[in-house]
Amino acid sequence: MTPGRLFVVGLGPGDPRLLAPQALAALTAAQVVVGYATYLDLLPPGLLDGKEVVRGRMMGEVERCTQAVEAAASGRDTVVVSSGDAGVYGMAGLVLEILEARGLLDSVPWEVVPGIPALCAAAALLGAPLMHDFAVISLSDLLTPRELILRRVEAAAAADFVIVLYNPRSKRRRDILSEALAAVARHRAPQTPLGLVRNAWREGQETAVFALAGFDPARVDMLSILVIGNETTRVIATAQPGGGRQIMLTPRGYGKKYEIG
Structure with a gap:
């Protein structure tokens, strides 16, 4: 056959x-x-x-x-x-x-x-947060030990990667996101931008930008993706037609080498 x-x-x-x-x-x-x-x-x-x-x-x-x-x-x-x-x-x-x-x-x-992929869909809605090196980590411990996940988060934060978190929080895993954010906070400033995208490009889509310090993990579920900026990522307030919003921008470094403004 x-x-x-x-x-x-x-x-x-x-x-x-x-x-x-x-x-x-x-x-x-x-x-x-x-x-x-x-x-x-x-x-x-x-x-x-x-x-x-x-x-x-x-x-x-x-x-x-x-x-x-x-x-x-x-x-x-x-x-x-x-x-x-x-x-x-x-x-x-x-x-x-x-x-x-x-x-x-x-x-x-x-x-x-x-x-x-979901990280590209989320990044497009947040502006341009992935313009420099980034790490993608799933917080699901169904197939990966929790200790290994948190070690990877810590290493990515220490190396100043922009960090994308998949599967950040579920009804069964309510605390791992808090532990991951605490690991990032040991290496990032309190005002580091954190982008939350829920239902990207689907009905019920939500996007918002917060500061790392004080972010409430209860906002997050399995339909969400988080993007945490590196030390150069900044928030820009825009006033486009249809309503203003905040976006994330991680510079690639062109402004340091070329005249762009």
């Missing part, structure tokens, strides 16, 4: 306008689409019509990726979806691990299709 093609697709942040053309083409051609139900609901209406759709549950990643591999091995073109980019805390790695464990890496045609 000739196996089908297996695509691991990043859907981007959720706005259909930000779904990459290559991702849309893979989804259009697929016979089977597998994904966490919340992510499947982000797809444009009608795109799943006529396809076999496997809706997974939270923490059912191994189960649904296995189903996708089996569907492709049986001869059907199959897509596994992730939000953001499939290779950034997404399903790309797990799919490849399953293919490898089953000896299918060379026999099942597979491809990882990139999408706009």
Whole structure:
């Protein structure tokens, strides 16, 4: 039997306008689409019509990726979806691990299709906070020991990286964000800008900029991303049409080398 093609697709942040053309083409051609139900609901209406759709549950990643591999091995073109980019805390790695464990890496045609990752979606809404070196750290301790997570946060803060925090706080993990912010505060000034983005490019989108000192972790949930500036990041108040807002800017260093003003 000739196996089908297996695509691991990043859907981007959720706005259909930000779904990459290559991702849309893979989804259009697929016979089977597998994904966490919340992510499947982000797809444009009608795109799943006529396809076999496997809706997974939270923490059912191994189960649904296995189903996708089996569907492709049986001869059907199959897509596994992730939000953001499939290779950034997404399903790309797990799919490849399953293919490898089953000896299918060379026999099942597979491809990882990139999408706009959540950190880029959040950064765009905050202005330009990632213009210099940055570190991305997930605070989820489901697969990574908490001690290692906090050690990475401390190291990134000490090295003056802009820090992006994924999965910052859940009902089960109420205190790790406070510990992470305390670790950052040992190396950053109290007024260091902290950007909060919730539901980036989705219904209910929220963005706000705070100072690191005194920030209330209770504002944060699993739909949020935090961006903590480095020692040069500054806040700019803008008065664009439609209402003023605050944005974050981390200079790359052009102003030190060139005349820009």
